[in-house]
């Protein structure tokens with residue numbers, strides 16, 4: 243803005259301000275000075291608004307944590323025959339909670355429930371915990387899944403014959419994202435998966451989650 247002020251109104255040296263200027267010129271000079279001052283204030287407000295906007299879009303934005311089932315390891319597995327179908331397994335599941343917020347995500351106790359053919363066959367406990375800001379928390383959960391007396395219409399006999407049993411799992415993690423120690427936002431995230439147990443190898447393959 244300074245360059246728009248005509249040179250005759252611009253005090254180039256301190257000595258010039260002592261020089262008597264006509265009343266009109268002095269008034270005009272004060273007016274220009276006021277405009278210049280307002281322009282600085284306006285520029286500062288715009289700058290502050292941009293800073294606040296960027297801050298609220300990055301640091302203060304609450305992102306939903308990502309809850310994942312990484313792997314399932316079978317520790318023990320017993321399977322009945324195709325005539326008298328049953329299974330009983332003990333396994334370990336590794337789950338992760340990825341928190342991309344600029345603040346911690348604290349979650350409550352939760353469970354992962356496992357089902358076969360729509361019927362619940364087991365449960366695993368997830369202890370309450372905390373995923374720190376911009377990091378991933380890994381947890382190992384121990385679980386049991388067993389089906390001793392499947393209903394007569396169950397496919398378990400033929401699945402045992404085929405050597406593959408498909409389980410589904412469901413879990414929901416509920417908690418709070420803490421931003422700047424004061425700002426809290428509730429967030430919950432679902433984890434639904436299916437996995438195929440290879441009965442011969444005693445391992446779990448094809449973990450698919452949505």
Ligand SMILES: *[C@@H]1O[C@H](CO)[C@@H](O)[C@H](O)[C@H]1NC(C)=O
Nearest residue numbers: 350351352367368369370371
């Ligand atoms: C969470 O689970 C632990 C262990 O099972 C239990 O001791 C604790 O009371 C539970 N906390 C809540 C808030 O339910």
Ligand SMILES: *[C@@H]1O[C@H](CO)[C@@H](O)[C@H](O)[C@H]1NC(C)=O
Nearest residue numbers: 411412413432433434435452
């Ligand atoms: C996960 O499963 C539950 C119940 O089984 C369902 O209510 C929920 O909508 C599912 N979530 C997703 C993301 O598919």
